[in-house]
Amino acid sequence: SYVLTQPPSVSVAPGQTARITCGRDNLGTNSVHWYQQRPGQAPVLVVYDDSDRPSGIPERLSGSSSGNTATLTISRVEAGDEADYYCQVWDISSDHPVFGGGTKLTVL
């Protein structure tokens, strides 16, 4: 089964750029999706299909994928971006989502 690897934590100063990675063998064959989970709240989809944004998600959040790594990039980081971020792919053979372990973004 799939295992998605994320760094446990990323720290960045306000106004800087945060990059959160999601790695897996042969990741390039899967669409990667990203969720933001603020403390005490449900996850929210912020990027789907590697790089598309749902309506209402600021352009500061962007996604990309190359080879075995997908990346969520948050530009001009704000205090409100402090949250846990999860990547996700779909295991077609077993018909279920697979989540990365999550990355806690801390805004210094």
Next chain:
Amino acid sequence: QVQLVQSGAEVKKPGSSVKVSCKTAGGTFNTYTITWVRQAPGQGLEWMGRIIPMFGTTNYAQKFQDRVSITADESTSTVYMQLSSLRSEDTAVYYCARVFSSWGSFYLEYWGQGTLVTVSS
């Protein structure tokens, strides 16, 4: 606007069962997959199972295969998740989510607000 509204927090004894509801509004209820994901305190997201209301078909994570049951009531656009033989490790927030699927892309587009289930003697 699509909304998934879950039932309230529960406190259960070890060995008992819990049934959490997820009422959907907006969109066509029976054409979407509804999935359940749980999150233990301080932990990540863990998939439990899913149902396609149109067909009534279910798929469960092997870890929960013997203890979980997901059902749907089309008349009320509500999906239920029942977990039995509860133990302390089942203390978690349980989320329902609607799955978007198209051309091989599957993701959890809308989420319920979560239901805290506490298992304690």
